[in-house]
Each structure stands twice: as C-alpha cells, then as structure tokens.
Amino acid sequence: MSYPVKVCAVCSEEFELKPGKPGFANQCPDCSTPEADQSGADALKTDREGNAARKEAMRNLLYRKDS
DSSP, X not given: OOOOEEEOTTTOOEEEOOTTOSXXXXXXXXXXOHHHHHHHHHHHHHHHHHXXXXXXXXXXXXXXXXX
C-alpha cells in the first residue's frame, strides 16, 4: 500500500502522508516539529500585545478630554 504524496506548505518539498504523523497534514515532518509551534505561540503573544496597544491608542483618540 502506497501513501499519498503531498507537498509541504512551508518548504515546498514532497513527503508521504503516513497515518499517525505528528503535526499538520499539509506540512512535512521536519516543518511540523514542536519547536515550530513554540514560535507560533510567541507570535500570538506579540499579536495580543499589539492589539492591546492599538485598542489603548484608539480609546485615547476617541475619548480624550480636550475635544
């Protein structure tokens, strides 16, 4: 039985999609490592901080006292 051949969405290399493969179905095993997931968590934290700063700036612009 042959496994389907997929193309990695990250590095564009071909790999066989085997049952029980960790990670995402559109990424090769090398790109699906837990270390890559950690960088995603750091990016999410940065996005949250950026969103909070953006909300604070909008609040200050909308509700400032000198208008």
